[in-house]
Structures are given as C-alpha cells and as structure tokens.
Amino acid sequence: MRIPVRALWRRHRPLCIAFLITALVALIFAARFILIVFYWHNPENRDVDLRGWMTLGHVSMVYDIPTPDLSEALGMLPEVDRRLTLRQIARLKGISVTELENQVEEALIAHEKAETEPDE
Amino acid sequence: MSEQFLALIPVYGTPVIALTVFLACCGIPLPAAVMMLLGGSLVATGDIPLWALFPACFAAACSGDQFGYWLGRLRGTEVVERLANRGPKQRRLIDRARAFLDRRGVIAIFLTRWLLAMIGPYVNPVAGAAGMRWKSFVSAAVPGQVLWVGGYTLLGYTFSQNIIAVAQIAGNASVFLAAGVIALILGRHLLKILLRILHKDRPRFIKPRSRY
Numbered sequence: 001m002r003i004p005v006r007a008l009w010r011r012h013r014p015l016c017i018a019f020l021i022t023a024l025v026a027l028i029f030a031a032r033f034i035l036i037v038f039y040w041h042n043p044e045n046r047d048v049d050l051r052g053w054m055t056l057g058h059v060s061m062v063y064d065i066p067t068p069d070l071s072e073a074l075g076m077l078p079e080v081d082r083r084l085t086l087r088q089i090a091r092l093k094g095i096s097v098t099e100l101e102n103q104v105e106e107a108l109i110a111h112e113k114a115e116t117e118p119d120e
Numbered sequence: 121m122s123e124q125f126l127a128l129i130p131v132y133g134t135p136v137i138a139l140t141v142f143l144a145c146c147g148i149p150l151p152a153a154v155m156m157l158l159g160g161s162l163v164a165t166g167d168i169p170l171w172a173l174f175p176a177c178f179a180a181a182c183s184g185d186q187f188g189y190w191l192g193r194l195r196g197t198e199v200v201e202r203l204a205n206r207g208p209k210q211r212r213l214i215d216r217a218r219a220f221l222d223r224r225g226v227i228a229i230f231l232t233r234w235l236l237a238m239i240g241p242y243v244n245p246v247a248g249a250a251g252m253r254w255k256s257f258v259s260a261a262v263p264g265q266v267l268w269v270g271g272y273t274l275l276g277y278t279f280s281q282n283i284i285a286v287a288q289i290a291g292n293a294s295v296f297l298a299a300g301v302i303a304l305i306l307g308r309h310l311l312k313i314l315l316r317i318l319h320k321d322r323p324r325f326i327k328p329r330s331r332y
Contacts (some may be wrong), residue, residue: 004317012313022303029296036292040285057165062281083133083167106267 050086050101057082065111073107074100093117134159134169138176141269144182147241153272153294154287160276161283174273181265185233185244189257192248200249214250221252226260233264234271238298239263 009016039045050059060067060082068078074089084092090100137159144152156177162168204214221228229247232240247257272290279286 004314007317008310008314012310015306015310015313019303019306020308026296026299027304029292029299033289033296035290036285036288040282040289055162055165055167057167058161058280061165082165090311 003039008043050104052097053085054087054088054090055083059086063108064107069111070104070107073110074103133162133170134176137173138180141177142180142184145241145244146187147244152319153237153290156269157274157276157283157287157290160273160278161280162272162276163273164277164280170273170277174269177269177273178265181269182262184241185257185261185265188241188244189248189252189254189261192250193246193254195246196245197251200251217250221250225252226256229257229260230264233261234268236294236298236301237268238294239302253331 039077054062056071059065060070066083071082072078075093076089081108086100086104087097090097095098137155140150140155141152144150159168159173159177163170163173200214204211225247229243229252232243275286275290276283
C-alpha cells in the first residue's frame, strides 16, 4: 500500500511545513539537552569560571571562602557590601575584570593553602 | 544570555527580576527563567530575601497573564468575530477552537504556565479573544504560575553553586518540550488526514482537481 504523502503535501502544505519545523526544533533541542547534561556531568567541566555578573557573596559561596576573607584579600574592607559584582569592584579599583579575576584566583589559592596547612 | 543584562540583577535585585518576569509573561522574549534562577541563587547566598523575591515574581507573572488575557478579550474579540463571518470554514474553525477551550482550556492554560512556559504568553490573548471565562482562566493560571515561579527560584536556590548549568539544561528542556508538544499535536492532525485519504472517504467540501 502506498502512503499518499504527496497528496498530503499538496493539500495541506502549511500544516506539513509547520510539523516538519517543530519536529526539527524538538530534535535539535533534545540533542542539545543531552549534550549539555553530559558536558556538566563530566567532573572536568564542573569548575565555574568567574564572571563579571557574579557578586562577592556568590564567589565566596561557590568557592567556599568566607566573604570577609575574600574582600580583605582583594584589598578592601572586610565589611564591604557582598552584593557588589566583580565588574563593579573592578571599576571601583580602576582595573579590568580579567585583572580582578586573577586577583580573586590568587586569593582563592592562598585561602586553600591556609586551609590545608594546620595552624600552629 | 547577555552578561550585561545579568549584571543588572545583583545591583537592582528583586525589582529587575520581577519586571523581566512581567514583560516576559506579556510576550516580550526576555530570559525570565534565567533571571529567576539567578534570583534563587542570590537568595541562597543571602543577597536577596526570599520573602521579597517569590511574591514579587509571582505577582509579576500573574499580572503579565492578565495583561495578555484582557488584551485578547478587549481587542481580539472583534477580530475573531470578523474572521468567523468570513465564511463557513472559518466559522467552523473558530467553533472548534471554542469547543476545545471549553473542554480542555483549563488544563491547557495550566500546562502552558510551567511545563510549556515557552508558549504561555501567546496563549493568553488567544484564550481572551476566544471567550474563555475569566474565572476558569484565573483558576488555571494562578496554580500554574506558582509552579513556574516556585520551580525556577527553588532550582536556583538548590543549585546555586552552578546556575549556569541549570540555566542551560532547563532552557534546552523547555524549548524541546514546547516544540515537541506542538509537533505531536500537528502530527496527530496530519495522521488523521492521512487515514482519511487512505480510506477514500474524503470530505465533500474538497473540490476535485481540475484537469487541464
């Protein structure tokens, strides 16, 4: 038995086109969904990059460092507003966001060292 | 997802998130889900109080729904009537849409709030224009928005360590769901037509093709 695809296409073209497009979009996003789940499932990709929109509080939570320690390490008062974003801090200090990111990374490494070495 | 846009959130907090949610529910394509995820993560870090975030977003989402519904009801009813008066085919189409809204309207509105949130804003004016009762609309839209707003803020709160991952996963999943459901509905419709052609009982209103 032949399936009258051509008749369907001729008589209901808009419907067929709409079906094909939505099915294609669904497939593409299903594939993207699977790829992204695998990407984040990989422990190598777990570490989050520092971003300009992140606040001091967010960074200190993600990297498990008390906010006052972090702000002190960045050369600011410990009681500085934790809602400042990295971009704002960079602007206040008159440096670029990348430079500030390097400073934050150094601070994190220093903090980690202090954590692992037992206090005398 | 623009970085500039996200940078506004920690500075202006809840009002920016709520405004984005409202505009998104009115049909302006803004990343409301990502904003709510970020808001939830800011609750986790203690930068935004939850008692401010959730009610503000919830109110914004419901107002956005109401805006769409009343836009359709006040401006769209005329358009629908004009379309219905154009011919019997159009009239039948609109009657079928109305019957569908009567039977399944509540569940459709409910599901397009959270599970199929991508198409929610565009369903609102249609529901209003097609004459869905306001009470049914509200009774479906409000619980749906509780799930949508609550779901995303809770996701952001729980996975505040890595909201970028959650945003990407949820974003792709929601597009897949919306497109998938529309494709299924269209596919079912096509299948019905196909079966009708196969069984040769074509409806009479289709004209036989003229020979040249």
